[in-house]
Amino acid sequence: MIQEMLEYNQKFVKDKQYEQYLTSKYPDKKMAILTCMDTRLTELLPAALGIKNGDVKIIKNAGGVVTHPFGSVIRSLLVAIFELGVEEIMVIGHTDCGVQHINADMMIDLMKKRGVTQEQIDMMHYCGVDFENWLSGFDNVESSVHETVEMLENHPLIPKDITIYGCVMNSVTGELTHIL
Secondary structure, three states: OHHHHHHHHHHHHHOOHHHHHOOOOOOOOOEEEEEEOOOOHHHHHHHHHOOOOOOEEEEEEOOOOOOOOOOHHHHHHHHHHHOOOOOEEEEEEEOOOOOEOOOHHHHHHHHHHOOOOHHHHHHHHHOOOOHHHHOOOEOOHHHHHHHHHHHHHOOOOOOOOOEEEEEEEOOOOOOEEEOO
16 A cells, blocks of 8 residues: 555656645644544545645644643644744544544553553553553543643643634534534
């Protein structure tokens, strides 16, 4: 599969198909979106919001959540705000999320089935990794969006003049429900 993608890429560049996507690093709409990595949202989310290449910064992870107050999501948002001019943040969860209802024990069992040893897991515990918080999902997408918005609104490094919205997207229709 990777080889097919690399071959496609060579043709894409040779045919200058990239020209239709040319833009700057600064988001035209001065907005960042934190959302889930779900494959259904890859084209649905931009289409449902009417955004195109260059309009917004999109940060994706499993569940569209902030798992650590000084982790990569917050770092990305701080760069977006202070370096790239973002003034608004949308947190967009979605229906039927794969992170909903997962838990650390389930994830550890899946890791072991794929060859991760108990010794490696114990080493991670010893290094301070809290699997219960790091690998757990959520039970309710609306609550998850609400918690993420609250964390962003109360974060000491995010300026108070940044507007933060929370929404849930229907992963079939693209319909947004405003939460906060």
